[in-house]
Amino acid sequence: MTRYLRLWVEVLGISWRHVRGLTATVFGIETGLVVANIAIALAMRSTVDGLVARDTAAAITAAIVAAVSCTLVLVLNRLHGLVGLFLIVEKAGVVLEDRLMRDIATLEQIEHLERSDYLDRITVLKGAPKRIVSGMWNAVRACFTILQLALTLLLLGTVSPWLLALVVLAAAPLWCDRRGRQIESRAEIETAEYFRLQRHLFDIATDAAAGKEIRTGQAGPAVARLQSEAMNEAIAGRYTARMRAAWLRALGWTVFVVGFTVLLGAVAQSARSGTATAGDVVLVVTLTLTLQQTVQAAVGQLTTTMSAGIHLEPYLWLRLYLAEERASRTGDSTPPDRLHTGIRFEHVSFTYPGTDKPVLDDVDVLLPAGSVVALVGEFGSGKSTLVKLLSRFYHPGAGSITVDGVDLRDMKTDAWRQRTSAAYQDFGRYPQMTFGEAVGLGDINRLDDGAALAEAIESADADGLVRRLPDGTDTRLSPVYGGIDLSEGQWQKTALARASMRSDPLLFMLDEPTASLDAPSEHAIFQRYMQRARRLALDRGAITLVVSHRLSTVAGADLVLVLDRGKLVEQGTHEQLLAAGGRYSELYSLQARAYSMRPGSELIPGTTETTR
Incomplete structure (x- = not known):
């Protein structure tokens, strides 16, 4: 409850800062509605009492107050619905959505994007900010409605304490209505399968592709019959539920009307005996007419507020998760300008x-400064996870990763990432962007640097791709946005170019960088990246880490690491590992035999791998 109240105050604060005038107006409208509704009942009583006492001036004045109050209620309700709250929810919702997007995007780690239970919460948050703001403002409305209800009961109690029973009577139709909705909701769920079936059959009957087969097989009448049967089943179930709900609602209103009639008769009898006035009778009638609506409004507003809980819980969880992650950021060191020793995994x-x-499991190895390191192993051996740890998407559960002797956890994450670059196995696709923008994301500070963009494209062997694009680097990457589709291989080249945007990384990681490319393209790209790796090593002592399942492409690496089920089982040069006759030699021989058995295979120049 404390967290809810804090969020409520936060949303009100956002509304006040960004739409101060409208926020003040809504509070004024709510206050005006409470005052005007009570004023109507009091003015009606004064009008009748004035007429009975033959005080014409008092009766006319009270009647004018009642008329003005009625008009004010109509105007304020209209103004509230069309202008005030809608605009507040829109504006404050946009602000909260921007904050939510920024929070999710600036989390340093990616656990919330890879764990299904966390991702479920993130998914619920899509479109949630406006619902959260709406729920919070419904809570404000509920507070004013409850205030009006309390004042109504107070006035009724001044006439007769027995009239407080009207609250219980007003609750009867509300309970019956709620029960009726539950019955209808259950029927909606129980008949949902029939509705899906009839919609599916309707789509089949009106689909051009399926239509040819239906007509050829003369199955049209059968499809129509099945669709009709499914629709009848769905309608029958929902009709029965709605009839039961209607009878329940009728029962609730019957209880209210009978009880109200009895209590009104008692008040009328009091007026006849002189213990109450005729105006009191009018007051009771007026307040009772609005009492049920007031109770219903309060319940509805509270229900709407509570229904926002489906979004509040994930949002509050995200805030707590973000706070915990930020609290764990203790590093204040910066990476060296040049690597001298390298990156060491110490029993990670x-x-x-x-x-x-x-x-x-207990990975202990040094990635020497200025080296090209190849990481190989079967699927699930831990290769991509090692890359994630180097990217600081996760922290080691045990052991440490040091950069020239400094623990990676002690470095500022932003500073470290400015000195790394990577092409990940599950690379991103950005169809809403131009090709140039999709590449430029690799170094946001040089997004508009044409020379850097051209160099990155050349490094990824994507020059030919750019020449084939209708608008070159300005081509949108989706027909939806007026551009073209890219193939899987073209998307991978885009990702490789993006990874090459940073000119001076200390760590350059290529995780299965050519998995979607043919062997000749793969060979050409690896040749270029080996040249780039040597240049980076000479300039900055940089390390290039290549993860690949095609062992022949990593033969030129300075160091080959072999992972098997999370353990580092071998390390050495390509020649050393082949001579050792261990796991690497076994995998290499298996791949060589697999390629050599392909009919029509041919050798790729400069490698021992064959391809068709």
Whole structure:
């Protein structure tokens, strides 16, 4: 409850800062509605009492007050619905959505994007900010409605304490209505399958592709019959539920009307005996007419507020998760300008949150400064996880990763990432952007640097791709946005170019960088990246880490690391590992035989791998 109140205050604060005039107006409208509704009942009583006492002036004045109050209620309700709250929710919702987007995008780690239980919460938050703002403002409305209800009961109690029973009577139709909605909702769920079936059959009957087969097979009448049967089943179930709900609602209103009639008769009898006035009778009638609506409004507003809980819980969870992650950011060191020793894994183990099986187990190795390191192993051996740890998407569960002797956790994440570059196996696609923008994201500070863009494209062997694009680097990457589709291989070249935007990384990582490319393209790209790796090594002592399942492409690496089920089982040069006759030699021989058995295979120049 404390967290809800804090969020409520936060939303009100956002509304006040960004739409101060409208926020003040809505509070004024709510106050005016409470005052005007009570004023109507009091003015009606004064009008009748004035007429009975033959005080014409008092009766006319009270009647004018009642008329003005009625008009004010109509105007304020209209103004509230069409202008005030709608604009507040829109404006404050946009602000909250921007804050939510920024929070999600600036989380340093990616656990919330890879754990299904976390991702479920993130998914619920799509479109949630406006609902959260709406729910918070419904809580404000509920507070004013409850205030009006309290004043109504206070006035009724001044006439007769028995009239407080009207609250219970007003609750009867509300309970019956709620019960009726539950019955209808259950029927909606129970008949949903029939509705899906009839919609599916209708789509089949009106689909051009299926239409040819239906007509050829003369199945049209059968499809129409099945669609009709499914529709009848759905309608029958929902009709029965709605009839039961209608009878329940009628019962609730019957209880209210009978009880109200009895209590009104008692008040009329009091007026006849002189213990109450005729105006009191009018007051009771007036207040009772609005009492049920007031109770219903309060319940509805509170229900709407509570229904926002489906979004509030994930949002509050995200805020707590973000606060905990920010609190864990303790590093204040910066990376060196040049690597001298390298990056060392010191007995590193890692298990993904929510699982109990280690993905990396006691990995202990030095990636020497200025080297090209190849990381190989079968699927699930932990290669991509090691890349994630180097990217600081996760922290090691045990052990440490040091850069020239400084623990990676002690470095500022932003500073470290400014000195790294990577092409990930599950690279991103950005169809709403131009090709140039999709590449420029690799170094946002040089997004508009044409020379850097051209160099990155050349490094990824994507020159030919750019020449084939209708508008060159200005081509949108989706027909939806007036551009063209890219193939899987072209998307991968885009990702490789993006990874090449940073000119002076200390760590350059290529995780299965050519998995979607043919062997000749793969060979050409690796040749270029080997040249780039040597230049970076000479300039900055940079390390290039290549993850690949095609062992022949990593033969030129200075160091080959072999992972097997999370353990580092071998390390050495390509020649050393082949001579050792271990796991690497076994995998290499298997791949060589597989390629050599392909009919029509041919050797790629400069490698021992064959391809068709």
